[in-house]
Amino acid sequence: MLYLELMGLDIEGKQQQLEAKRLHWFSGLFVVLSITGFVNWLLFPLAPFLEQLFSLIHAVAGVLFSLVFCFYILSHFRRTLAFRRPVILTIGLILSLVMFSLVVSGYLLVFSGVPERLIWLKDAHLWLSLVTVFLLFGHVLFHYFTFPERRKLVAPSRFVTLTPAINSTVFKTLTLTTVAALLVLMLDNITKVPVEGVYIEDYQYNYGASPFAPSLAQTKNNEFIRKRDIAGSRECIGCHQASGEQWLASAHRHAADDPTYVRNINLLQKSRGTSATRYCEGCHAPVALLTGQLTAGGQHAGVPGTVANVEGVGCMSCHGIRSITGAEGVASYYFSPRSDYLFEHSSNPVLSFVNEQLIKLRPALHKQELLPSVQKTSQYCGSCHSQFMDKSMNNWGWVKMQDEYQAWAASKFNQGKDARFTHPENKQCQDCHMQKVAGQDMAADSEGKISSHYFVGANVMLARQFGNEELYQLTVDFLQQDKVNLVIVPPKDRFSRQSFSYASSGQGTGENSPVAFYRGEQANITLLVNNRGVGHNFPGGAIALKEAWIDLDIYDGAGQLVYSRGDLLANGEIEPLATVYKEVAIDRFGKEVWRHDLFDIVGRSYLNVIPSGSTDIVNFEFDIPDWATSPLSISATLKLRKLNQKYHDWVNEQEEVKGNPIVDIARDAIKVPLSKAPVVIAEEKRHLSVQ
Structure with missing residues (x-):
């Protein structure tokens, strides 16, 4: 003193x-x-x-x-x-x-x-x-x-x-x-508001000892989570305004009220019971799963107006995940609520304000619990963006379904090539789908940027469905960033070659390209579709529902159509001979499971995707008519839509799905002159006809 x-x-x-x-x-x-x-x-x-x-x-x-x-x-x-x-x-x-x-x-x-x-x-x-x-x-x-x-x-x-x-x-x-x-x-x-249990009494354990099975979600002692500890995403927007507004428009927010999901989850509940919906809702609606609603007498997230339906994949659905329990997917995560701050959930507005200020003033605990290091890894995303079925669900056997994580693990973006380790030069899922953008937000960095919570991917249908044109355009721009490109290989003329002599040691021999196509002959065009920038297969996700295809059109000099592949039929479906990248799932009887009845799937009859870093070589053969004028204009476009038309129309029977937008991902075009066939070709044809 x-x-x-x-x-x-x-x-x-x-x-x-x-x-x-x-x-x-x-x-x-x-x-x-x-x-x-x-x-x-x-x-x-x-x-x-x-x-x-x-x-x-x-x-x-x-x-x-x-x-x-x-x-x-x-x-x-x-x-x-x-x-x-x-x-x-x-x-x-x-x-x-x-x-x-x-x-x-x-x-x-x-x-x-x-x-x-x-x-x-x-x-x-x-x-x-x-x-x-x-x-x-x-x-x-x-x-x-x-x-x-x-x-x-x-x-x-x-x-x-x-x-x-x-x-x-x-x-x-x-x-x-x-x-x-x-x-x-x-x-x-x-001032703490009493918390009532929301789980349903006489809970059904139809898929084993875990209350969350057949999903792989886990909690401490497999106890149910209080609704207030996982719902209430709109309260987060008060501090995280930019992130929250983006989330409101995102596919995560609409994971449960998407009309396609509502139609399918209701179909599953009707055919297999409410407990079967746990398989889907561990990723589409964790609020319903973890609060114990998914049993007889409970409500799944396909019910409009329920908290789970409104939240979809909310803030705590992701930020409450503390660790990943495996690489199988189907909600293979461990969820834990965050710690309460003083006056948490108080009904008094003054004390609620004090609570908010305390979180802002001492955010270290908040950040430590809600941003664990695992959330920066691709394995974290893989906990839901990977799927499988086993005998307990399809009464048949183990079937691997979509697996974005393993596709990424085998790609050039995973430098370590080992899913158990993280290479310092790896490019994670978040680097593409949660890029840094400007935003007024408590989480903004020193440059005023946040990780985008639009989670931009390939779902153009959902952005259009809920009328968010900004997200729709962001999605289109994302798809057109040349991550997947298409190249028409210039055709070669087998009758025109360079001289075998050369002027210097730096010049070699080779073929001229192109020279010409010939009227009345069969021509060949080769297309290269390169998946050089996507961190997983193209297309990815639920490829039994979406479609990517090549639209090839060839016109002569007068604008007359010579050849086409990949046109849409009158009913909106793709013509049968088109080159399509998709999956056809089948049931035990070999029939196509086109309504996405996951519990009926035992395998696939068709699968065509392009792995990350790979190239698909597509050949087209066509006849050139005698009336065609020079030159031939050859154009090819790689197109994508979220839903195949048959599934889209089925969903649209009960729910208004606003359009089925198609995005042109990549295109290329060349011109090839037309000529009269050389004498040597005529001689070859005569010789072949004699034989």
């Missing part, structure tokens, strides 16, 4: 007594701020609840301290400016400026929180605190050692009267702080 005694040496009269009282509170609050700040720095992450408590006390004490500081510093300088002690006056002025900066930074932190882009402000507040302590002790010590001897003679009597008062004030302040902490704890317990 030496500093406090010294600062009270010159206090006389009423003004001095008022300053002394301010000094008492100044000292007491400064001690509280120092203790809570230091304890907070030591506690995390050992005691996050105490960290929040001390943060709240620190913030309240800081506000009170700022008020006392303003009044005290004014009266203190008014009294001491006349003293001819320039060094200590300079230190005092610097100390005042530093403390003022400390107060301002504290206010900014209390109200803005500590977003990623303002980490520097938190660091500045910490350093200002250390500088304040250093300058304060320097100010006190210098005051002590340079205090005039003649004035020290009267000091003892004042020390005796002032010291007990200051000590008493500090003690009272600490006592009040302790009482306030206890009141906060009591208030936190009193």
Whole structure:
């Protein structure tokens, strides 16, 4: 208490007594701020609840301290400016400026929180605190050692009267702080809204001991999750506005109210019972699965208006995943709720505001729990973007279905070529589907960017279905980024070659290309479809539903159609002879499972995809009529649509699916001149006819 005694040496009269009282509170609050700040720095992450408590006390004490500081510093300088002690006056002025900066930074932190882009402000507040302590002790010590001897003679009597008062004030302040902490704890317990269990009694265990089977989802002791611990995504938008608005338009948000999903989940529930829907809802609607709704008497997410239907794959559905339990997919994740902050779920608006500010002020726990390192890996995405069926579901045997994770693991984007390890140069799923974009958000980095929560992929149908033209255009642009390209190989003329002689060692021999096609002859065109930029097979996902195909058109110089493949028929289906990239799933009787009845699938009769980094070589042979004029215009387009027309029409029987948009992913075109067939061709034809 030496500093406090010294600062009270010159206090006389009423003004001095008022300053002394301010000094008492100044000292007491400064001690509280120092203790809570230091304890907070030591506690995390050992005691996050105490960290929040001390943060709240620190913030309240800081506000009170700022008020006392303003009044005290004014009266203190008014009294001491006349003293001819320039060094200590300079230190005092610097100390005042530093403390003022400390107060301002504290206010900014209390109200803005500590977003990623303002980490520097938190660091500045910490350093200002250390500088304040250093300058304060320097100010006190210098005051002590340079205090005039003649004035020290009267000091003892004042020390005796002032010291007990200051000590008493500090003690009272600490006592009040302790009482306030206890009141906060009591208030936190009193204001908690009672939580009712949402799981259904007499829960059916039709697929084994796990309540979530046949999905592979897990929780602690396989207990059900309270709805409030996994739902309520719109509450997150208050702080994460940009991410939330993007999520509202995304395929994740519409994973459960997508008309195609609603039609299929209702079909599954009708044919196999509600418990069978756990297979789908572990990924499409974790809220319904993990809260214990998926049993007889419960409601699956295909029921409009239910929380699971509205949420789809919500914020906590992804951010509550702490680890991945395997590479099989079908919701192979471990879910754990996040820890509650003080006044979590309070119905009082003031306490709810305090709760939000605490999360903003101390986001480390929030970030630690909701952004584990596994969320930055492709295996994390693979927990849902991979599928299989086994005998318990199809009553047949184990069948591998879509598997984006293993396709990525075998690609050039996985440098380690081993799914168990992460190579530093790997390009993960998130690098393509969650690219950095500008956004006003608590999670924005120092450049003001966030990871896109549009999760842009190939689902143009869903963006159009829910009327989000911005997302639709983003999806089209994403598909047209030359990740998959198409090249028409220039045709060769077997009757025209370069000379075998050459002028220099740097020139070799080869064929000219192209020269011409010949009327009345059969021609051949080769197309190369290169999957050079997609991190998995093309197409990916539920390829029994989507289609990619080559649309080839050849016209002569007069605009007359010479040849075409890949046209749409009157009913919207692709002509049978087209080159199509898709899958045809079949049941045990060899019939196509075109309605996406997953539990009936036992294999496939057709599969045509292009692995990542591979090229598909497609040949077309066609006859050139005698009437064709030169040149031939050859154009090829690689097209994609989310739903094949047959499935689209079936869904549209009950739900209004707004169109079935087709995207032109890549195209190429060349012109080839036409000529009269050379004599040598006529001779060959005559020779063949004689034979």
